[in-house]
Amino acid sequence: MAIASSKPLTLPGVILRVFVLVGLIALATWGVHLIRDALDLQIRPDNEQQVHKAIMVGAVAYVGLLAMPFVPGAEIGIALLAAFGAAIAPLIYVCTVAAMMLAFTIGRFLPISSLERLFRVLRLVRAADLVAKVAPLSKEDRLAMLLEGQSKCAVSIAVRYRYLAMALAVNMPGNSIIGGGGGIMMIAGLSGIFTPLAAFLTVVIAVSPVPLAVLFLGLRF
Amino acid sequence: MTQLLQIAAIAAATFGTGAAALSVMNEDIPDLFIPEGDWADTSALDGKTFRIYGEVPSRSAVLEDEIIFRDGTFQSTDCENYCVFGWSDYQTKTVDGVIHFTTTAICPDAPHTVVWHGRITGDDVVIDTTWTTRRWYWTNQIKVHATGSVIPSAEVAG
Numbered sequence: 001m002a003i004a005s006s007k008p009l010t011l012p013g014v015i016l017r018v019f020v021l022v023g024l025i026a027l028a029t030w031g032v033h034l035i036r037d038a039l040d041l042q043i044r045p046d047n048e049q050q051v052h053k054a055i056m057v058g059a060v061a062y063v064g065l066l067a068m069p070f071v072p073g074a075e076i077g078i079a080l081l082a083a084f085g086a087a088i089a090p091l092i093y094v095c096t097v098a099a100m101m102l103a104f105t106i107g108r109f110l111p112i113s114s115l116e117r118l119f120r121v122l123r124l125v126r127a128a129d130l131v132a133k134v135a136p137l138s139k140e141d142r143l144a145m146l147l148e149g150q151s152k153c154a155v156s157i158a159v160r161y162r163y164l165a166m167a168l169a170v171n172m173p174g175n176s177i178i179g180g181g182g183g184i185m186m187i188a189g190l191s192g193i194f195t196p197l198a199a200f201l202t203v204v205i206a207v208s209p210v211p212l213a214v215l216f217l218g219l220r221f
Numbered sequence: 222m223t224q225l226l227q228i229a230a231i232a233a234a235t236f237g238t239g240a241a242a243l244s245v246m247n248e249d250i251p252d253l254f255i256p257e258g259d260w261a262d263t264s265a266l267d268g269k270t271f272r273i274y275g276e277v278p279s280r281s282a283v284l285e286d287e288i289i290f291r292d293g294t295f296q297s298t299d300c301e302n303y304c305v306f307g308w309s310d311y312q313t314k315t316v317d318g319v320i321h322f323t324t325t326a327i328c329p330d331a332p333h334t335v336v337w338h339g340r341i342t343g344d345d346v347v348i349d350t351t352w353t354t355r356r357w358y359w360t361n362q363i364k365v366h367a368t369g370s371v372i373p374s375a376e377v378a379g
Contacts, residue, residue, distance in 0.1 A: 043361050045303035048354055049331065055358070090246035091358040094239035101235045109224050196231050204238060 055080070055088070059095050066099035067106070069119075069127040069183030070176070073099065093207065096181075100170065100203040103182040107189025108196065115186075130179055134190050142191035145178070163198055167206035243358060250362040253336040253351040255323050260312035266290035266322060271346045275367025284365055287372070288339075288348075295324045300335060300352075304328035311337075318342070332356060344371040 009017075043051050058080055065073030077092045106115065112135045119128035134142050140159050158165040169175060169184045178184065185203070188194050267290050275284035286299035294308035311324035320341040327334055332355045339348040345368070352363040 043354075044363070045300070045333070045352060048303075048333075048361070052356060087359045087361075090243050093246075094242055094358075097242075098235050098239065101231055105228055105231050109228055196227055197234070200231065200234055200238075 055084070055091070059091060062092075063095050063099045063102065066096065066180075067103040067182045067185075068124065069103075069130055069179035069186055070124070071127075071180070071182065072176075073182070074180075096207045097203055100181055100185045100207065101200060103185035104189040104194070104196070104199055104203075107186035108192070108194075109189075112190060115190075127179070127183070130183060130187070131190070134187055139191050139193045142187055142193075145187060159193075162193060163202045166194065166199070167202050170203070170206050171209075247359060249355070250353060250360045252325070252334055252353055253338055253349060253364075255336065255338055258314045258316070258321070260314050260323065262293055262310065263313045264293040265313045265315075265320060266311070266341070267292060270372055271369045272372045273346065273348055273367040273369030275348065275350075275365045277363055277365055284367055286367070288337075288346075288369075290322075295322075295326075295337070297326070297335070297337075300326060304331055304333055306335070346370065 058076055062073055062076040062080070065071045065076065067073075077096065080088050080092060110118075112131060116128050116131040116135070119125075119131060134145065137145070144158070166184070166188055169178075170181050175181065175184060179187065185199075188199060270287055270289045273284070273286050273288060275286070277284065284299065286297055289296045289298065290311065291308070293310060295311040296306070296308050300306055306326040306328055309324045309326040311322050313320055313322045315321070322337070322339045322341070324337050325334065326337070334353045334355070335350060336353075337348060337350050339346050348365075348367045348369070350365040350367070352365070354361045
């Protein structure tokens, strides 16, 4: 029987990994530029109205899809950023906050049975199963769901610093396996241990790194 | 009722913060700068039409246009294809024998503002223009530099 051994990382190994990561980021940035150039999306007087309508439809779809658990919505935001560059970042930020708060509000105020039924009607089976799984749990256990696999101590700390846990969970890469940003905010709303105002302030800060970077560093694509 | 109030408060906070964030983060692009001077409604260019050819510095687009002066007002035939700007009042001033004109055309159906500044020497004209679109989520501007010359009224299209 072969046992996988995990060797401790050496300094050259760490440096190599950092270089590989930076290389991947540079490659991805270059790819986005290529896509943008290929799309040749120039805003001219003759197409401005169509571009405006497309952005509005995209923004509404982005808010709606991002608010739903297990439904990919972030890709629309990334596509808008790739197509229109940093100029569209403020709108994406506002839409992301709106989507997160929409999910939270639905979780907080819609009866849990109605929510499950709504998801089943919409054929969102995984989202309905998630809500059904959450329904019988206590408030703390609902929050603990966001930290599945973590120790009791970690869960206890997370309950104490629940807003920090929420911010981390929303930003965590791979959070789609627990429902994505929309699913996390819906569970947070369902848990009943987050006040709307504090949850709102947490979301405003948690989803702000990219627009703040644009604002303060003047980043341009 | 309390729940409805809470939902309304969340919605108000979201929209309010969104509006504030957009107004802070959206960088406005000013319209074309028009130098100070003794601008006046002289109607000095009435009856003249210029055919102009221009380029958009940041794009590959080429502009071909006719600008018409009539009854103290101005119209760009090309701009009319994209929005019915109608006729806009124009002002002139003369500096060292060069007639300067400026006008601002505002689209009534969409948030477009087009500002013109032209310098006319004899039958030739040099023009700078900005077409600025101010949507609630961003501002987009197209800058155009064009040159042209006067054409007889009989040649005016449309």
